[in-house]
Amino acid sequence: MENDSSGVQRPRLGLPGGVLVVGFDASLNVSNISAADGDFAAGILGKPLATALAVRDAQGLQRAAGDALGGRQLTVRCVSPGGAGELVIRLGPDPGMPGCGLAVALESGDGPDGVGEFGRSRAEEFELISIVARELARNTHPDEVKMSVCEMALSVCGAERAVLFEPDESGQVLRATAAAGVEAGEAELSMNENSTPVMAVRTNTSRFTVDAGAESATIARFLENTGVASALWQPVARGRTVRGVLMLGWRRPLERIDDRSARLLEVVSIEAAVALDRGMAFGRLISMAATDPLTG
Structure with a gap:
């Protein structure tokens, strides 16, 4: 440098x-x-x-x-x-x-x-x-935005599964809030363990799971339940503010993803963070309109 x-x-x-x-x-x-x-x-x-x-x-x-x-x-x-x-x-x-x-x-x-x-x-x-x-x-509705984030991520990298995790209010748990190509249910990942997705969030750097069996029991179980052999954990960040992490999964084992997909996913994550912030603001407006005595 x-x-x-x-x-x-x-x-x-x-x-x-x-x-x-x-x-x-x-x-x-x-x-x-x-x-x-x-x-x-x-x-x-x-x-x-x-x-x-x-x-x-x-x-x-x-x-x-x-x-x-x-x-x-x-x-x-x-x-x-x-x-x-x-x-x-x-x-x-x-x-x-x-x-x-x-x-x-x-x-x-x-x-x-x-x-x-x-x-x-x-x-x-x-x-x-x-x-x-x-x-x-x-899209402006929060749920639609989150689904679009997962779908767009799949479209640029050829993955077969996408799950968006966001921190809960306590910041101690990552919760699945949207998915594409798979049913993620109410999956939760603890922020208190040094797992691959948690490290991706903490460092704001993408991490790759080559072998699901080598992960912690919680992560390995989640990947097994979603039929994923290898996974990329891509932080959804705007600047240094991390809004969540995207799991992009493949049913076949992979050593790494190609450089083009990695570049595109980085950009998608930036746009996703912007979209999530916009969706959150829209959600607050809906809530305010529903409770405001002049509009609700």
């Missing part, structure tokens, strides 16, 4: 994994980020988009980001961090968060269009992310 002139700590060879998906707010500051490197993510949250990506034409990128907030979808090319090559940045409005934008930064490939197959595959990911965000934004 090294610090550039903006004070942002970043890997020496540029973006983590060669791609970065960033959400930015109406002030053009980074509000959400998908990055495997936690230090890198923490270092750019809240910074202006152009500063966070360390591009040389900062004013040009900020203008483009402003246009994206106005509803446009556009592509800009900038010198990448460290000046080692070109950075291709696709910008557009964030369908999951009105008034905000979404940027996908790609390290340029060698193709004739300056992006190549690598960049084109990332552009396809951008379109898929947009579809997910639109779908999550379409």
Whole structure:
């Protein structure tokens, strides 16, 4: 890791994994980020988009980001961090968060269009992310939002089971609140044990269960009951605030999931956290309307 002139700590060879998906707010500051490197993510949250990506034409990128907030979808090319090559940045409005934008930064490939197959595959990911965000934004009722979160997670990674767990009021128990591809019932996981899902929540980092039999008795029983051999536990987080954890399960044993699915699930988790917050606010409004003497 090294610090550039903006004070942002970043890997020496540029973006983590060669791609970065960033959400930015109406002030053009980074509000959400998908990055495997936690230090890198923490270092750019809240910074202006152009500063966070360390591009040389900062004013040009900020203008483009402003246009994206106005509803446009556009592509800009900038010198990448460290000046080692070109950075291709696709910008557009964030369908999951009105008034905000979404940027996908790609390290340029060698193709004739300056992006190549690598960049084109990332552009396809951008379109898929947009579809997910639109779908999550379409629902406002809390139960519908939670079901959509599970369904969208399945759609981007090829898993066969998805269960959303959220902390109860005490914060000591993770409770299943929605599921897709399986009936989760009233499954509960204790936050007082060092299990894989609990560690995912505590560290805000995805964890993978390769062998269900190697888990604690509680987790192993849950995975057996849901017919899962291997599972990914993906935190649902907005910034550093974890709203829950998604279990993505496969009936066949897996050593790991592919990088593309991992990237997409990180972005889905960000959009899911936004959608859950919006659904919670909507639920409070419904409750207030039902008890308000003027409306109820």
